[in-house]
Amino acid sequence: xxxxxxxxxxxxxxxxxxxxxxxxxxxxxxxxxxxxxxxxxxxxxxxxxxxxxxxxxxxxxxxxxxxxxxxxxxxxxxxxxxxxxxxxxxxxxxxxxxxxxxxxxxxxxxxxxxxxxxxxxxxxxxxxxxxxxxxxxxxxxxxxxxxxxxxxxxxxxxxxxxxxxxxxxxxxxxxxxxxxxxxxxxxxxxxxxxxxxxxxxxxxxxxxxxxxxxxxxxxxxxxxxxxxxxxxxxxxxxxxxxxxxxxxxxxxxxxxxxxxxxxxxxxxxxxxxxxxxxxxxxxxxxxxxxxxxxxxxxxxxxxxxxx
Numbered sequence: 405x406x407x408x409x410x411x412x413x414x415x416x417x418x419x420x421x422x423x424x425x426x427x428x429x430x431x432x433x434x435x436x437x438x439x440x441x442x443x444x445x446x447x448x449x450x451x452x453x454x455x456x457x458x459x460x461x462x463x464x465x466x467x468x469x470x471x472x473x474x475x476x477x478x479x480x481x482x483x484x485x486x487x488x489x490x491x492x493x494x495x496x497x498x499x500x501x502x503x504x505x506x507x508x509x510x511x512x513x514x515x516x517x518x519x520x521x522x523x524x525x526x527x528x529x530x531x532x533x534x535x536x537x538x539x540x541x542x543x544x545x546x547x548x549x550x551x552x553x554x555x556x557x558x559x560x561x562x563x564x565x566x567x568x569x570x571x572x573x574x575x576x577x578x579x580x581x582x583x584x585x586x587x588x589x590x591x592x593x594x595x596x597x598x599x600x601x602x603x604x605x606x607x608x609x610x611x612x613x614x615x616x617x618x619x620x621x622x623x624x625x626x627x628x629x630x631x632x633x634x635x636x637x638x639x640x641x642x643x644x645x646x647x648x649x650x651x652x653x654x655x656x657x658x659x660x661x662x663x664x665x666x667x668x669x670x671x672x673x674x675x676x677x678x679x680x681x682x683x684x685x686x687x688x689x690x691x692x693x694x695x696x697x698x699x700x701x702x703x704x705x706x707x708x709x710x711x
Contacts (some may be wrong), residue, residue, distance in 0.1 A: 480599025640682030
């Protein structure tokens with residue numbers, strides 16, 4: 405049975421209790437942008453995660469009840485692509501809306517809203533923006549791992565029992581190889597992350613900066629927290645702001661920043677009299693986000709559902 409047929413089966417089910425039981429059974433306590441139908445048919449791979457999320461969202465739309473879903477995971481795992489894929493199927497049968505930012509007009513008649521990552525740097529900004537959505541409608545929003553961690557640490561998802569956090573994990577090696585072969589026709593080398601595997605077909609591990617990512621596993625405390633913070637600031641952040649956000653003295657932060665730069669994990673440049681820092685490469689961003697996801701699962705495993 406195709407994923408579209410599975411979705412249609414859920415949408416056509418009249419027993420609401422059966423759909424609700426199904427949901428409860430599975431919801432235990434550089435992106436690859438594909439837009440057109442032709443792109444999906446040519447490049448998209450229906451992994452276990454994709455199929456599971458598609459069925460969850462179909463059931464949510466069928467129930468037409470308030471539910472808040474946060475979809476997270478490291479960059480390159482396919483969150484944006486999967487949301488687009490599911491939306492492209494569901495829009496044929498139910499009234500749903502896809503939003504690439506929260507600045508767009510909302511279709512109040514939609515039964516469910518899919519919101520893509522808009523590069524937010526504050527979980528408070530996200531929560532405030534969500535207030536304009538109808539209270540009785542479902543939402544699936546894509547968020548970077550650091551913002552999810554921040555929301556959990558501040559208890560922002562505890563006020564409303566409708567919140568469900570879904571962590572999307574990597575496809576199998578077989579699926580990654582198929583993703584690469586569909587794009588390039590052959591596979592020279594793959595790693596766990598699909599996006600890095602695609603980049604490895606045209607760039608060497610040294611060019612990508614894969615040689616330093618293992619150092620991240622050894623970090624802890626303030627150094628790791630600095631890397632976590634920088635995952636949501638693609639353009640970088642001034643040292644003083646890092647100090648203010650992490651709530652450590654400028655001297656302490658400067659020392660850690662210098663050591664992280666020496667390890668090759670961040671890059672600093674002077675802008676006027678201030679130092680500006682950002683993560684050194686895409687592999688560093690991805691590996692850092694993996695450590696955030698691990699922290700979320702370690703501390704809030706009962707609150708998240710991993711697919």
